[in-house]
Amino acid sequence: MSKASFMEVKAEGDVIRRNQLTRLRQLGDAGIVAEIGQVDYRFDPEQDYVVVDIETTGSWSNGDRITEIGAVKVRNHQVVDEWHSLLNPQRSIPAKIVQLTGITNEMVRDAPLFAEVADSFMQFMADGIFVAHNVSFDYGFLSYEFERIGRRFRFPKLGTCAGMRRRYPGHKSYGLGKLCEIYGISLDNHHRALCDARASAQLLNLINQKRSEERYIGEAA
Incomplete structure (x- = not known):
């Protein structure tokens, strides 16, 4: 036995x-x-990576809610599609969060509920790998939102913060803003979901470039 x-x-x-x-x-x-x-995922040029960023009413996924989702689909280092929606969080956005993100209660008042965009977002994810800068934060919030409507949210995931730490060591900070500054990545509207997702997608390309090089060296050895 x-x-x-x-x-x-x-x-x-x-x-x-x-x-x-x-x-x-x-x-x-x-x-x-x-x-x-x-x-350790090997880089597959035909694999879809869906780079996601969310904005929320606060930092607790089991109590706060999502106000915005931005997602960028990357295949073979190229952006092939984008997805974006403001969401009505069904609660007031605290003043300090409004100041940080620029998303006001007026902006989300007539926005769809999460349940109304869940199908569209899942179709966009398809068979992609879920990517986010602080992946546990974004993935955790989305998992809770799907749980609230009685659905499962299960995808392989990858964090660009952890990936940059591993493959580009030595920086004092690995915050999205600081990395964009170091590597010359545009971040004109920081703390808005689609802008941050686009920037994270460029970090993913830096990571995947290193992974491609590692695979090439391994195959040549």
Whole structure:
């Protein structure tokens, strides 16, 4: 009889949470082999990467809501499509968030609810890899929004902040604004979703360029 085992798979940009470590320990105590596996995506030029940025009413995904989603689809280093929508968060946007993003309560009052754009966004995601600068933040909010309408949101994900740290080390800050400044990437409307998604897409291209070089060196060795 084969022995049961369990593996928690983590991709680049994923965070190992405390409850996941607790679960792995519990499985180990029960005599089940439990470990963490790291996945390193190889660059596939035909793979779609959907680079997403969201704006929200605050930082808590289980209490705050999304006010804007911007998404850019990248294939073979080229932007092939874009998706954008303001959303009615069904709650007031705090003044400090209005100041940060420029998104006002008036702007979202007549915007669609998340449930009304969910199908369109899922169609845009298709079979893409979900990419965001701080991927746990954006992915977590979208997962909660889909959970609220009784749907699952499950995609492989990649973080450009973690990817830049790994492949372009040595910078004091890996915030989106600072990286755009360093690498000459346009960020004229920072903290608006589509602008930030476009900038993150350019960081993704820098990361994928390095991954392509690594693959070429590996194949030539």
